[in-house]
Amino acid sequence: MPTPGLDGYAEPWRKPEHDDLADLARTFFTKEVLPHAGRLERQGHPDREHYRRAGELGLLGLSVPEQYGGGGGDFTHEAVLLHEQTMTGEGSLGLAVHSGIVTGYISEYGSEEQKQRWLPGLCSGDLIGAIAMTEPDGGSDVQAIRTKAVRDGEDYLVTGAKTFITNGGLADLLILAVKTDQSAKAHGISLLVCELTGDPPGFRRGRNLEKIGLHANDTAELFFDEFRVSADNLLGTENAGFIQLMQQLPQERLVIGVGAVAAMQRAVELATAYAKERTAFGKPLIGHQNTRMVLAECATRTRASRIFLDDCIARHSRGELDVATAAMAKLYLTEGQCDVVDRCLQIFGGYGYTTEYPIARMYADARVQKIYGGTNEIMKELIARVL
Numbered sequence: 001m002p003t004p005g006l007d008g009y010a011e012p013w014r015k016p017e018h019d020d021l022a023d024l025a026r027t028f029f030t031k032e033v034l035p036h037a038g039r040l041e042r043q044g045h046p047d048r049e050h051y052r053r054a055g056e057l058g059l060l061g062l063s064v065p066e067q068y069g070g071g072g073g074d075f076t077h078e079a080v081l082l083h084e085q086t087m088t089g090e091g092s093l094g095l096a097v098h099s100g101i102v103t104g105y106i107s108e109y110g111s112e113e114q115k116q117r118w119l120p121g122l123c124s125g126d127l128i129g130a131i132a133m134t135e136p137d138g139g140s141d142v143q144a145i146r147t148k149a150v151r152d153g154e155d156y157l158v159t160g161a162k163t164f165i166t167n168g169g170l171a172d173l174l175i176l177a178v179k180t181d182q183s184a185k186a187h188g189i190s191l192l193v194c195e196l197t198g199d200p201p202g203f204r205r206g207r208n209l210e211k212i213g214l215h216a217n218d219t220a221e222l223f224f225d226e227f228r229v230s231a232d233n234l235l236g237t238e239n240a241g242f243i244q245l246m247q248q249l250p251q252e253r254l255v256i257g258v259g260a261v262a263a264m265q266r267a268v269e270l271a272t273a274y275a276k277e278r279t280a281f282g283k284p285l286i287g288h289q290n291t292r293m294v295l296a297e298c299a300t301r302t303r304a305s306r307i308f309l310d311d312c313i314a315r316h317s318r319g320e321l322d323v324a325t326a327a328m329a330k331l332y333l334t335e336g337q338c339d340v341v342d343r344c345l346q347i348f349g350g351y352g353y354t355t356e357y358p359i360a361r362m363y364a365d366a367r368v369q370k371i372y373g374g375t376n377e378i379m380k381e382l383i384a385r386v387l
Helices: 016-043 046-058 075-088 095-109 112-124 241-277 289-317 323-347 348-354 357-370 376-384
Strands: 129-132 146-152 153-168 171-178 188-193 203-208 219-230
Touching: 016 046, 016 075, 046 112, 075 095, 075 241, 075 289, 095 112, 095 129, 095 171, 095 188, 095 241, 112 171, 129 153, 146 171, 153 171, 153 188, 171 219, 171 241, 188 219, 188 241, 241 289, 241 323, 241 357, 289 323, 323 348, 323 357, 323 376, 348 357
Parallel strands: 129 171
Antiparallel strands: 146 153, 153 219, 171 188, 203 219
8 A cells, every 4th residue: 555644654564566556556546537537526427548548557457367467466456556546536436346346256256258258358447347236225135136137048137226336327347136036035146247338228327326425436327127148147156146245245345444544544644734734823723732632533543444454454365354354344444434534624624614625525425435335234233243
């Protein structure tokens, strides 16, 4: 991950190759994407060309084996990329979903033919990936999904709706959670990979949702009306989707945690720099005891969060990250993000409430972290089950 922050902390798993990757990612975000930030926010979605450029630089599919066009690394490399994206303030590209989640499903459950078919395009940026679980009348309760897939010869006919789908407005490749057995709950769910280039018959994208934050990233509604998907696009085996989702959700929650810790670190750095420059009552803000105490508390919480995150990353790399610990990470780190960003915004005073300052956008962007990937209330339920 990244260069050490103000506290001098460096990740125990970090190697020179991670430093090189961080430098490359930081340069890409700051020089090639951020100059377009205003336009991207106004248009409400990223540029496809930025995905392709990231692919050219080898920044997509970092944990995908090289034989499929990926970087041949592991989750630590994905974490570096996502950390740098947050630290630079780039929020248009949905890399957490595209590379941090979608490629993992295909790598883990896809057949050899499916891997050869889809992973190279995801790694090059020619395909943009998304995953759709959430429905208009149901959020974190995955078992209750109603989108159905009925077998029709060599195809499935898919009917239903999904909402709050990150990358949904641009996605070419969608991992779709559907009910293939209407009589079962968890044991009736399957995952279909839908190819959406050109918006094929039976598929329709709804509006890009207007959100309080993450304005440059496309979050969309998706509709299916007897949308035909080849049975060859079934990921793994029929009715195994719930187990697949549960196996992959710990990484999704770890992805969210990486962004949370990076946001905390960035908020502390921005607030500290501002406190040294801004004067009040004849001296810099940092010369006032209350300001110093707030920054000290936020820096401490950030350090503790980074150490917890690194432990989870190490467990995940060994295949030992359990559901409860991943839930703890998602809960603790996103709550910490919202608290630290809020307290750092207060240091900016009225300026912190203006979108000219990055801390204001960070405040708006942070709130959804406690919602997606399973709400924090659901995280508490998962943790309570092992007590």
